[in-house]
Amino acid sequence: MTDKRRLRSLKQARRDVRRAKKRNAGNALDGPLKGLSAELTDVLRPAMNRHPGYLLSMASCAINVGKRKPAQLDAGTPDDGKLHRMLTNLMAVRDRQVTALLAVIAELLVDDPVLQLECREELAQRHEHLPRWIASLAQVDVHRAVRRTDLFGDVDEIAIGAQLTGGHRLTVVVRLDHNRFSSVTDIAIVPEPIDDALARIAAQGSEYDVVEMNLADARAWIENAVKKPLFARDGDRWMSNRPLATWLISRLPEGGVGRSPSMGWASAEQLCESFFVSSSSAPFDGAGYREQLLELFETGTEDPLRWSETRVRDVLRDPSYYDDDTPLEVALDIPDLLRAFIPYAHAQSGIGDELTSRSLAVIDELRSSYRRELMREAHEFWGYDDVG
Secondary structure, eight states, X not given: OOHHHHHHHHHHHHHHHHHHHHHHHHHHHHHHHHHHHHHHHHHHHHHHTSXXXXXXXXXXXXHHHHXXXXXXXXXXXXXXXXXXXXXXXXXXXXXXXXXXXXXXXXXXXXXXXXXXXXXXXXXXXXXXXXXXXXXXXXXXXXXXXXXXXXXXXXXXXXXXXXXXXTSOEEEXXXXXXXXXXXXXXXXXXXSSOHHHHHHHHHTTOOOEEEXXXXXXXXXXXXXXXHTSOOOHHHHTTTGGGHHHHHHHHHTSOSOXXXXXXXXXXXXXXXXXHHHHTSGGGXXXXXXHHHHHXXXXXXXXXXXXXXXXXXXXXXXXXXXXXXXXXXXXXXXXXXXXXXXXXXXXXXXXXXXXXXXXXXXXXXXXXXXXXXXXXXXXXXXXXXXXXXXX
């Protein structure tokens, strides 16, 4: 045998070994893949026969699970490698229900065009007959936005109404908490028309102002909120709905106006001055109290005229918010300053006595613990032994 023939024989032998390994590997995967296919089919089949919102929610949850890192502090930080591995596993399953899930995932991946293209290339090679609403997801009609604001302005709930091909309607409700940096603290997916969803929410009895929103403004409000810090302790409840909400919001027009301050700074200063010339401010004399009240205006919702129990509690639970430029005697008087100012503010904003009394009750509850903690910090960091 010549050297060339011997070399060709060795190469052929190596090719045969590689092919055998691939065949064996494929056979080894047959069992797990069949098991995965059966499990997914059992889960997906009921969703295929229900309102599209259920399969949309499952696809959204799958994307979220694929993106999230385990035990991460920043729940919004994606793990794109994990998502790619998950999608690769799905692509290995040839099943109508799994194909439907993959098609919905592909549409929702608006913030990852590379993975979206990979999914679509895989789907193009399949010839499954899918429900018309799935094939036409890109034509979703996002047609209405309504904002519900609670009496204190702590929370805005923005409801987005959408209609899929075939007449299927659904509603996404995004909750913005302005005592938490105006960040998103909840997203709900409701498989019913927006009118029905709003009626169901209103039946719960809470007092909210309800206004129609310009669609572009709704997009601006929500996109700004999504950029804010995410509270991981809250995120576990609703992060699974975020990819679906992101997709729907991307269908809204751009160029809207985001949330603006409830009161301009000049008006806030005028309010502060009017309080200090009133009889309510009698115990508080000196520029230090004026400066402190203006700082308090910037807490929570940053609305000087509305002080909820939650906002007051947040202020008094965190004495470290106040820096060492604040005179200690002024900082110690913050509970009493708020107790004098809140009824004055609520009289102007129309908040009734009952709700005002609840906010004042929080001050009475936390006043002593606030002062103790502030004195502890003053002694530890500033060297004070008692109030001068």
